[in-house]
Amino acid sequence: MMKLLLKIAKREIALLFSTKTTFVFAIVLPFVSMFFFNTLLSNGVARNLPIAVVDLDHSSISRNIISQLNATPELEVTHLPVNQLESEELIRLGKIYGIVTIPKNFGLEIKKGMQVTILNQYNSNVLLPSGLEHKAFSKVIGTISAGIAIEKQIKKGVSVKNAKINFQPILTNNHVLSNPYTNYSYYLNSGFLTMFFQLFVILTTIYSFGSDLKYSKGAKLVKITNGNIISIILGKLLPYTLWFLLVGVVLFISMFVLQDFPMRGNKLTLFVGLFLLILANQSFALLFVSISRSFREALTVGSGFTAVSLSFSGITFPIFGMPIPMQWLSELFPFTHFFELFLDQTQRGIPLFYSYKSVVMLVVLTLFPVTIGWLKLDKLFRKGVYLHRI
Template sequence: MTQLRISIQSVKNVAIRELRRLVAKPLYIFCMLVAPLFCMVFFLSLMKEGLPVDLPIAVVDLDNSSTSRSLIRQLNAFEQTEVAMQTMSFTDARIAMQKGEVYGIFYIPERFAADATTGKQPRLSFYTNGSYLIAGSLLFKDMKTISVLAGGSVGLKTGTAKGLTEAQIKGQLQPIVVDTHSIGNPWLNYSVYLNNILIPGILQLMIFLVTVFSIGSEIKFATSHEWLRVGNNSVLVSLAGKLLPHTLIFTLVGLLACSLLYGFNAFPLQSGWMPMVANIFLLVLASQAVGVFMIGVLPTLRLGLSFASLFGMITFSIVGLSFPVSEMHPTLQALANLFPLRHYFLIYVDQALNGRELIYCWGHYVALMAFMILPFLIARNLKHALLYFKYIP
C-alpha cells in the first residue's frame, strides 16, 4: 500500500510538471486545442449543405433544336449541376475543362432531335474531369440521368405517334422499377460520410504528434533525467503522469467532436451516446500508446515526428473510408488492423450507423484496448534512451 501511494503521488507530481510545460509552450495549445477545433469548424461548415451544389459544366449543342434546348434546361435544373457555358465548339469546352473552369462537358450532336424521332439512335456524349473525384462523379450521375430521360422522352413521343397509351409506353421503356433505399445515410450526405472519420483522424494525428513531441523534447533538451526523478525513476509511472493531462484534454476535445457530430448536426446515432463516447475515449488512449511506441522505437525527436506524421497520414487511406479494405492486397488488409482509427471506424459503422448489438463489434473495442500494451513492450528501450541517449543536432 505504501508503494502504491508513492506511485500515485509520483504520477500526480509528474502530471503537475507536465501541466506547467503545456502552459509554457503555445505549440501544445495549438496542437491540442486550436488545430482540432479549427478542423471541426472548417470541415463541418465546408460540407454543411451535405452535397456540393451548382457544379459548373459546359454544353456543346450542335443540334440547337427545341428538344436539345429542353434537355439543357432539365440538366440545369438539377441541384448539383449548373450549365455555366454553352458553345458550338467542343475545343472551347475542352479548354475550359482543362483550365478548371468547368468539371464536365455534355455533347449534343447535330440532327439529334431528327435522328431520335426517326429511330436512328443518335449518341449523346458526356465527359467529366476525373482529377476531381467527387465533382466528376456527381456530374457523371446527373448527365447520365438526363441522357436516360432524353431516351425516355423520345420513346414517349414515338409511342404516342404510334397510338400507344402512356401506360403501355412506360411499360416498354421501364419494365422493372427499381426502388432504392440508402441505409445508414438516407440523405447521401457527404458530411456524414467524411466528417465522422476525418475529424477523429485529425484528432488521432494530433495525439501522435503531441505524444512524440512531449517525450522527444525531454530527450532533446536533456530534461529526461529530471522527468524520471519526479516519476520515482519508473518509466511507466513517468509516462502515466505525463500523458494524464494529455488524455484529459484530448478526451474533452473528442467529446466536443461527438457533440458537434451527433448533437448539433444530428448525424445518425442509432446506438445512443455511450458506445461512441467509449469509442472516442479508447481511440485517445490507443493513439497515445502508439505515440509512445513511436518515440520508443525512434528516440530522436526529428525521426519520431516523421514517423508519427507518416503513420497518421496513411491512416486516412487504409481505414476503409475511401477504398474498401476487403479489396486491398492481403498484406494491406492485415496492416490496416495496426491503425487505431480502423477499429474506431468499424465501431462507428456498426454502432452509430447501423445500431447493431454490441456483441458484433466487441472485438474492435478489445483491439483498441490492446494497443495500450505497446508502452510496456517498449518501456525498457525508452528508459535506456531517456537515461543515456545523447541528442546530436
C-alpha cells in the same frame, strides 16, 4: 504514488501553457482542423458543377434538355459555346467539368422515331465532379428518353401503366453500403476529422515525453518520483487524456449537432471507442519515443504512422480489396478499428454485438505497444536523455 502522479500532472499542465509547440498541438490545431473540415464539406454533396452545352440543333427539344440539365442540383449550365473547339478549351482551362453536345437535326430525328446520340464529355482527372456530372447527365437523358418512349406507346393506345412497364419491366432496389447517405461530409469528415484528431494526440504525447528527454530532464523526473516510472507516465498522460477526451466530445458535437451526422447506434459505445482511440495512440506514441534515437526521429515516426493509417482504414480504398498481407497490416492501426466502429454505430446502424471486434482490438492496441516498449522506455528515462540531442 497518487501524490507523485498528481505532482507530475501539475507540472505537465504548467508546461502545456508555457510551451508554445505543445499548446499549438493540443489546444489550437484540433479546433482549427474542426472548423476547416466542417466548413470545407458543409454541403455534403457537390452542387452546381459548371458544364457547357453545345447546342447545334436549337429546337424545342434541345432547349428542354438544356433546361433539364440546369434544373438538376448537381449541374449548372454556365456556358453555351458555339462549337466543340471552344468548349474543349473551357475544360482545359478548368472553367467547366463537362461538355454536352446536341447534334444537328436532333429534334427532327427524334420526331421521326430515329435513334439519336448526345455526346457527353467530362474531365476524369477530377474523379468526384466527373462522376457526379456523368451520373446527373445519365439521369436527365434517361428521364427524357423514358418520357419519349412512353408517349409513343400512349399514342398507339397503350395505357400509361402498361407503357411504363413496357419501358422498364425490371425495377432495381439499390443499397449503398459504404456511404449509405451518399453524403461526402458524413463519410469523408468522419475519417478526416478523427484522423487529424489522433495526429494531434500522438504528436502532443511524443512532444510531452520527447522534450524532457531532449533537454536531459528524464533523470530529474525519475528523481522526483523516486524511480517510479509508472507515476511519470500516468502523470504526464493524465492531463492530455482528459483534455483530448473533452476535445473529442466537442468533435462529436460538431458532427452530430452542427453538421447533423446520422446517429443510428449506441452513443456510449462510440464514446468508449473515442477514449480507447486516445489511449491507443498515446500507447503508440510511447513506443515511438522508446525506440527512437532522437526527439526528431520520434516525431517523424509518429506523424508518418498517423498519415499511413488513413490509407489502411478503408476510407480511400476498401480493405477487402487489398492484398492479404496489407489486410493483416491494417489491423495494427487503431484508426482502422475506430473508423469501422464509428461507421457501424452512426451511419450503418449495425447492432452493438457486431462491433465487439473493433472494441477488443482497440484495447489490444492500447496494451500491446506500451508493453513491448516498456523496458526501453524505463531505461531511457533512467538514462535521462536521447542518444542524439536533435
